[in-house]
Amino acid sequence: MKAIISVPLPQAAYDIVVAPAGLDHLGAWLAAAEPPLLKSGQKVLVVSNPTVFRHYGQRVLDSLQQAGYRVSHCVLPAGERYKTLRSVQKIYDAALAHRLERGSAMVALGGGVIGDMTGFAAATWLRGIAVVQVPTSLLAMVDAAIGGKTGVNHPQGKNLIGAFHQPRLVVIDPEVLKTLPAREFRAAMAEIIKYGVIWDGELFEGLEAAQRLDQVRYLPPELLQLILQRSCQAKADVVAQDEKEAGLRAILNYGHTIGHAIESLMQYRGINHGEAVAIGMVAAAAIATQLGWWDQAEADRQHQLLVKAALPTQIPAGLASDDIVALLSTDKKVQDGRVRFVLPKGIGQADTTDAVSEPLIRSVLAAMAA
Amino acid sequence: MKAIISVPLPQAAYDIVVAPAGLDHLGAWLAAAEPPLLKSGQKVLVVSNPTVFRHYGQRVLDSLQQAGYRVSHCVLPAGERYKTLRSVQKIYDAALAHRLERGSAMVALGGGVIGDMTGFAAATWLRGIAVVQVPTSLLAMVDAAIGGKTGVNHPQGKNLIGAFHQPRLVVIDPEVLKTLPAREFRAAMAEIIKYGVIWDGELFEGLEAAQRLDQVRYLPPELLQLILQRSCQAKADVVAQDEKEAGLRAILNYGHTIGHAIESLMQYRGINHGEAVAIGMVAAAAIATQLGWWDQAEADRQHQLLVKAALPTQIPAGLASDDIVALLSTDKKVQDGRVRFVLPKGIGQADTTDAVSEPLIRSVLAAMAA
Numbered sequence: 151m152k153a154i155i156s157v158p159l160p161q162a163a164y165d166i167v168v169a170p171a172g173l174d175h176l177g178a179w180l181a182a183a184e185p186p187l188l189k190s191g192q193k194v195l196v197v198s199n200p201t202v203f204r205h206y207g208q209r210v211l212d213s214l215q216q217a218g219y220r221v222s223h224c225v226l227p228a229g230e231r232y233k234t235l236r237s238v239q240k241i242y243d244a245a246l247a248h249r250l251e252r253g254s255a256m257v258a259l260g261g262g263v264i265g266d267m268t269g270f271a272a273a274t275w276l277r278g279i280a281v282v283q284v285p286t287s288l289l290a291m292v293d294a295a296i297g298g299k300t301g302v303n304h305p306q307g308k309n310l311i312g313a314f315h316q317p318r319l320v321v322i323d324p325e326v327l328k329t330l331p332a333r334e335f336r337a338a339m340a341e342i343i344k345y346g347v348i349w350d351g352e353l354f355e356g357l358e359a360a361q362r363l364d365q366v367r368y369l370p371p372e373l374l375q376l377i378l379q380r381s382c383q384a385k386a387d388v389v390a391q392d393e394k395e396a397g398l399r400a401i402l403n404y405g406h407t408i409g410h411a412i413e414s415l416m417q418y419r420g421i422n423h424g425e426a427v428a429i430g431m432v433a434a435a436a437i438a439t440q441l442g443w444w445d446q447a448e449a450d451r452q453h454q455l456l457v458k459a460a461l462p463t464q465i466p467a468g469l470a471s472d473d474i475v476a477l478l479s480t481d482k483k484v485q486d487g488r489v490r491f492v493l494p495k496g497i498g499q500a501d502t503t504d505a506v507s508e509p510l511i512r513s514v515l516a517a518m519a520a
Numbered sequence: 521m522k523a524i525i526s527v528p529l530p531q532a533a534y535d536i537v538v539a540p541a542g543l544d545h546l547g548a549w550l551a552a553a554e555p556p557l558l559k560s561g562q563k564v565l566v567v568s569n570p571t572v573f574r575h576y577g578q579r580v581l582d583s584l585q586q587a588g589y590r591v592s593h594c595v596l597p598a599g600e601r602y603k604t605l606r607s608v609q610k611i612y613d614a615a616l617a618h619r620l621e622r623g624s625a626m627v628a629l630g631g632g633v634i635g636d637m638t639g640f641a642a643a644t645w646l647r648g649i650a651v652v653q654v655p656t657s658l659l660a661m662v663d664a665a666i667g668g669k670t671g672v673n674h675p676q677g678k679n680l681i682g683a684f685h686q687p688r689l690v691v692i693d694p695e696v697l698k699t700l701p702a703r704e705f706r707a708a709m710a711e712i713i714k715y716g717v718i719w720d721g722e723l724f725e726g727l728e729a730a731q732r733l734d735q736v737r738y739l740p741p742e743l744l745q746l747i748l749q750r751s752c753q754a755k756a757d758v759v760a761q762d763e764k765e766a767g768l769r770a771i772l773n774y775g776h777t778i779g780h781a782i783e784s785l786m787q788y789r790g791i792n793h794g795e796a797v798a799i800g801m802v803a804a805a806a807i808a809t810q811l812g813w814w815d816q817a818e819a820d821r822q823h824q825l826l827v828k829a830a831l832p833t834q835i836p837a838g839l840a841s842d843d844i845v846a847l848l849s850t851d852k853k854v855q856d857g858r859v860r861f862v863l864p865k866g867i868g869q870a871d872t873t874d875a876v877s878e879p880l881i882r883s884v885l886a887a888m889a890a
């Protein structure tokens with residue numbers, strides 16, 4: 151079961167490899183391509199967090215060393231609150247200590263936080279060196295690791311500082327998901343359901359046919375492989391058509407407008423990104439049905455999938471609609487002062503609009519109170 | 521006397537306007553292009569340093585406001601030692617305070633330090649917003665403001681952190697040079713002489729024909745305009761052929777390999793960038809003549825131009841050749857562990873090589889001791 155998904159970007163085409171035991175082949179895949187994705191003898195800095203590094207660090211280092219690379223590593227604290235310029239500075243310090251050169255590479259071994267920070271460090275070290283993404287969380291596999299968005303948080307806003315920097319290769323090893331906490335697995339299902347809604351109706355129906363979606367151990371390996379492939383393909387399709395988020399790529403933000411506001415107001419505590427996105431998808435679906443963009447029956451099917459994945463569908467207790475609405479105006483997706491929403495028009499189809507009125511947002515949020 | 525030099529980059533073409541009183545036309549030029557370079561009503565953050573802002577800040581703010589932009593500003597301390605991530609964070613804070621959006625812009629009003637930091641902040645705010653370069657030092661006019669290199673220093677090395685981010689427009693107003701300290705003017709002459717050596721033999725001969733090159737007040741306005749135009753054209757030519765420094769663009773580093781090592785060893789005190797480059801050009805010329813790449817007579821003509829611009833041509837007292845050689849190995853231009861040099865092959869012609877032996881470097885440096 152090895153699948154290769156191509157991301158055909160004109161300046162920076164690359165492959166996503168989805169394969170069990172992929173960790174052990176990383177070095178060989180980098181070296182064996184013709185021409186090699188990374189020249190033999192080059193330096194590679196592996197960036198990870200303590201838990202992931204303990205589980206998988208040595209296998210990745212071994213794989214790279216056996217392929218002839220000069221390997222070093224840098225372990226950063228885990229968690230969204232460490233996704234800061236300060237952590238990136240630690241990567242810079244490691245890059246300097248190991249004398250990374252323009253032909254060197256960084257490998258991001260971890261979830262979205264490690265991937266975003268390592269990508270940003272690679273984008274900005276010597277004005278850009280290669281980065282390889284090895285996502286170990288389901289969320290990073292189907293989202294953050296693909297598409298070249300990198301960055302860190304500003305104390306007052308998520309992902310305000312960043313750069314576009316496409317990876318040289320993405321390696322996805324489904325087997326590492328067995329050590330992923332169940333809650334993180336469920337959170338990622340929000341993004342996977344999102345791909346079903348905005349892009350891939352067959353993926354959506356595949357998820358509907360699954361027995362359970364709340365824990366990885368209930369998914370047959372074939373289904374997991376299929377979900378990974380189709381989700382990566384959806385993201386790759388969209389990114390390939392709109393690398394720099396000029397238009398189409400905005401649909402990937404389905405559920406994120408209100409989702410970001412919620413996780414920001416909760417200061418990223420007690421809720422994770424996927425859970426916030428799930429709530430945002432419910433809100434966007436309600437807006438879409440109110441505007442006549444989407445059938446209620448299809449919105450209900452989305453709701454059922456989110457429930458099957460044991461994801462939240464209500465505004466967390468204690469959050470005021472006023473605060474959410476106020477925060478929307480600071481979102482990156484604001485253009486000319488108007489908030490942009492991504493709304494579904496069918497299963498597998500979505501579009502953006504900035505014509506959502508504030509009263510409508512308020513009424514939808516009020517109806518979703520816990 | 522208004523000249524427009526085009527930088528025909530495929531993804532990001534832009535113009536350099538060289539015109540007296542250009543500061544007062546900045547807003548109009550941004551708004552009047554068809555389509556406008558920056559939409560009317562957009563927010564613009566002007567970044568500057570205290571001295572430059574006192575002289576020219578209000579004129580730039582007025583020009584932008586009159587063209588319909590919503591203007592704010594951010595003043596940072598002057599000097600290379602403030603070219604740090606910490607200063608960039610102050611720009612981020614200002615961008616957040618003024619709620620800059622993806623359609624907003626930053627204007628860099630100042631020398632190379634302001635230009636590099638503002639460019640980097642713009643490259644990384646919301647993963648990239650527009651930047652307009654308004655260089656006020658001669659060095660920034662002919663070098664830093666053109667070509668999209670942005671960045672800051674790491675405590676242990678210059679420009680190690682950065683990104684490529686092309687400006688939307690570059691506005692050069694020669695009249696602001698009247699407030700430029702004489703020493704900074706001379707330092708910039710090093711880069712201008714460099715363009716004569718590596719790219720434009722006619723510029724070189726024009727400089728040879730000048731009466732004096734040591735202070736701006738001795739240069740007739742027509743000669744100054746000509747120097748600016750031809751230097752910008754040289755930089756634009758090279759950048760257009762090699763935006764990301766894959767090959768040709770490396771020749772712009774003529775004089776910079778040893779120059780960077782010298783200013784780094786002196787911790788950027790007692791010497792400025794142009795002076796260090798002048799010394800580096802003398803060293804590179806000596807290496808080139810020793811290797812048989814360059815005629816001694818032409819190397820002597822370069823030497824005479826540097827002396828006419830009152831630039832240093834010897835290694836500063838107290839600097840050990842060993843320390844310079846040791847530091848070369850940490851330079852960004854190191855590839856596969858070998859130091860790359862740019863060497864002249866004639867007046868207006870240069871090439872790169874990594875075949876310069878360490879003993880040759882040492883003997884050249886020894887001969888240049890003060």
